[in-house]
Amino acid sequence: MKLSRLGEFGLIENIRCRTPAGRDVRIGIGDDAASVKNRGDSSLITADLLIEGSHFDLRWTSLRDLGHKALAVNLSDIAAMGGIPDYVILSLGIPAHFDSEDIDAFYRGFEELAAEYSVALVGGDTNAAEKLIISVCVIGHSSAKPVERRGAKAGDDIYVTGTLGDAALGLKLLRRVRRNSTRKGQPAVTLLARHHRPTPRLAAGAQLAKKKLATAMIDVSDGLLQDLGHICRASAIGAIIEAARLPLSPAYRALAGKEGCDALSGGEDYELLFCARRQNRTQIEKLSIRAQVAITRIGACVPADRGIVVLDPSGKAVPMRIQGHDHFKKARSSV
Ligand code: ADP
Ligand code: MG
Numbered sequence: 001m002k003l004s005r006l007g008e009f010g011l012i013e014n015i016r017c018r019t020p021a022g023r024d025v026r027i028g029i030g031d032d033a034a035s036v037k038n039r040g041d042s043s044l045i046t047a048d049l050l051i052e053g054s055h056f057d058l059r060w061t062s063l064r065d066l067g068h069k070a071l072a073v074n075l076s077d078i079a080a081m082g083g084i085p086d087y088v089i090l091s092l093g094i095p096a097h098f099d100s101e102d103i104d105a106f107y108r109g110f111e112e113l114a115a116e117y118s119v120a121l122v123g124g125d126t127n128a129a130e131k132l133i134i135s136v137c138v139i140g141h142s143s144a145k146p147v148e149r150r151g152a153k154a155g156d157d158i159y160v161t162g163t164l165g166d167a168a169l170g171l172k173l174l175r176r177v178r179r180n181s182t183r184k185g186q187p188a189v190t191l192l193a194r195h196h197r198p199t200p201r202l203a204a205g206a207q208l209a210k211k212k213l214a215t216a217m218i219d220v221s222d223g224l225l226q227d228l229g230h231i232c233r234a235s236a237i238g239a240i241i242e243a244a245r246l247p248l249s250p251a252y253r254a255l256a257g258k259e260g261c262d263a264l265s266g267g268e269d270y271e272l273l274f275c276a277r278r279q280n281r282t283q284i285e286k287l288s289i290r291a292q293v294a295i296t297r298i299g300a301c302v303p304a305d306r307g308i309v310v311l312d313p314s315g316k317a318v319p320m321r322i323q324g325h326d327h328f329k330k331a332r333s334s335v
Pocket of ligand 2: 124125126
């Protein structure tokens with residue numbers, strides 16, 4: 001049914017009916033504000049805004065995948081503080097030509113991920129807009145001290161979870177496939193999934209915080225070098241990254257050569273980048289097994305005056321210009 005027929009309140013009623021009653025939710029969707037039980041002494045609160053045309057393109061993104069991604073990018077921010085997500089608010093600006101089935105598909109993707117991590121949808125706001133606009137706010141808590149971007153010291157190791165560059169290469173393929181509809185092989189399918197359905201590294205983040213192993217942490221949303229730059233500035237350190245150590249997936253290795261992609265600056269992997277004391281290497285290996293995610297040591301923190309240096313496989317320093325995503329500078333668009 002067209003939203004113009006269903007109306008705002010019909011749509012909200014549909015959303016209310018389909019939303020499961022969340023744990024610890026005293027008042028959920030349907031009143032002027034939600035009321036929930038606090039799970040920790042203090043809360044972690046994060047928000048992200050996704051705008052059609054600058055963060056996603058509906059020509060190659062399904063609404064179900066978009067629902068997943070809108071929540072995943074916020075959960076990733078909670079993971080990067082070492083936190084546990086509890087509640088979520090979802091606000092939408094929706095073009096009038098949308099069908100209620102489109103919004104159903106979006107909520108399905110959103111709710112599947114919410115259920116996986118026991119996050120309760122407790123409210124939102126709905127408006128008509130020229131383009132699809134998605135605003136998500138997640139409230140969580142941390143069972144330990146949250147891990148900030150500041151806190152790394154020269155001499156610490158630098159690690160990253162999972163693999164790098166997949167999502168950016170997936171996006172490149174999407175753009176190219178649209179132009180000449182190439183047949184998709186398995187590596188391409190894997191990379192597209194990494195672009196459309198990122199995995200928030202919540203278990204790894206929470207365990208790093210609980211065991212006090214991470215001295216500084218961030219999620220890689222805008223590219224490794226850009227996000228490493230944020231840790232370096234906040235912690236007043238420099239960094240040396242060994243290019244040969246960067247974790248690359250088999251799918252990336254199969255297709256990156258032809259596409260000329262770059263695991264150092266490609267965005268949207270939503271992996272965790274963190275620093276840790278050298279003496280904790282064995283503990284981090286153990287944590288990687290427990291959290292069921294690869295954790296790779298990719299470099300070390302150095303004094304701030306050395307800046308960020310990338311060593312090529314022969315050990316030679318490659319001059320680096322930090323290149324990643326900046327919405328106002330328009331270094332690249334993510335669609
Ligand atoms: P208000 O006039 O106070 O903004 P609304 O009529 O917009 O109230 O919202 C009614 C209820 O529906 C509230 O509990 C609100 O949190 C919830 N809600 C509105 N839009 C959404 C949405 N897109 N997703 C989830 N809950 C929503
Ligand atoms: Mg409202």
